[in-house]
Amino acid sequence: MFVADYLETFLLDWEGKVSCVLFLSGCNFRCPWCQNKDLALGRIDPDKTETITEILRKFVPHNTLDDR
């Protein structure tokens, strides 16, 4: 699973808190109403994808991740 894109700062989902939004690529369903078909089918630029671990390393102190 790859992170196709992310919003580093998002203020709407959690009242009074700042959050980060990850847009993941790949989905096993094929809903006809899907508004994100390119993301769902993995049609993304592979040079722009990052793994969840790579994204987490931008926001979480390295020693916290290395302890796991």
Ligand code: SF4
């Ligand atoms: S709407 Fe799109 S992303 Fe959501 S479950 Fe259906 S196919 Fe997957």
